[in-house]
Amino acid sequence: MTVAYIGLGANLGDARQSLKDAIVCLAQHAGITITGRSELYRSAPVDASGDDYLNCAVALDTTLSARQLLALCLSIEQHFGRERSYKNAPRTLDLDLLLYGEACIDEPDLVVPHPRLAGRAFVLLPLADLRADLEIPGIGRVADLLPGVADQRIERMASCCCPTKRNGAS
Template sequence: MTEVLEPEVLAYVALGGNLGDARATVQQALAGLASLPATRLLRASSLYRTAPMQASGPDFINAVAAVATRLNAFELLAALQQMENAQGRERPYVNAPRTLDLDILLYGDTPINSPTLQLPHPRMCQRAFVLVPLAEIAPHLVSVEQLAAVREQQVERVELHINTT
C-alpha cells in the first residue's frame, strides 16, 4: 500500500527578533525551517536591520524565507510557534520585544480568516521589514507601488544570505 502525500504548498515566512543575539537567532530559525517535518527551505533573504515598528526595544533583525511544505497552514503555524517558544519567546503584551517572531505571510493562494490565522498576513503590505526581503526572494509578489508606500521606513541590509536554490 502506497502512502498518499499531500501536495507541497509554497509558503512565505517572515522572521524577526530584537532581544539577545537577534542575528544568530534568525539564522538558527532559518536552519530550523529547513528541519521542519514535510518542509523544505527554498530561499532565504538577506538579513535586514530595522527600527521597532509599533514596538519597543532594540532594532530588529528581519528576513523572509520561502518554504515548500506538506503541512497545512495551521500545522505550519503550530510548528513556527514551537520554534518561537524554544527560543524563549514571551508574549507579555502586544508588540513586546521578542527573541523570535515567525509569521506566515502567504500560504499558496489560500486565503484564511480564522481567530488564530489570517492569510495573507493582514499587515504585510504596511511593513518595509517584510516587503523589502520578500521582494528580494520573490519580486513578483511585491509591486513598485507597495515598496513606494513604505519607503519612509528605514531598512538596512546587514548580511547577504545565499539562497538555497
C-alpha cells in the same frame, strides 16, 4: 506541495544567531524544504518600543497545512524563549506565516496573508529579495507595495544570517 513564506524577526539576545538557528529548525522539519532566503535587514520597531530588529524571510515548499505550519512556527518561537508579555513586546524570535500558496484564510487565530504585511518595509523588502513579482492575494504585487513603505527606516545588512544561499541554491 504548497509554497509558503515566513517572515522572521528578533531584537533581543543574539538576534542574528536566533534567525539563523530558526531557519535551520524549519529546514530540518519533515514536510518542509527551504527554497529561498532573503538578505538580512535592520529595521526600526513598528508600533513597538525597544532596540532595532533584524529581519529576513524564507520561501519554502511544504506538505504541512497552514495551521500545522503556524503551530510549528509558534513552537520554534517558544523554543527560543519568546514571551508575549504585552502586544508588540521586544522578542527573542518572531516567526510570521506571511503567505500560504494563494490561500486567503480569516480565522480568529490564523489570518493569511498576514494582515499587516503590506504596510511594513521589514516584510516587503525581504519578500522582494525572494520574488519581487510575488502576488499577495487580494492585495497586489510586492514590488508595487514598496513605495508605500519608503518612509520606514530599514537597512540591508552587509552579510546575511541565513544558512542557505539565495533563490534555493544550497
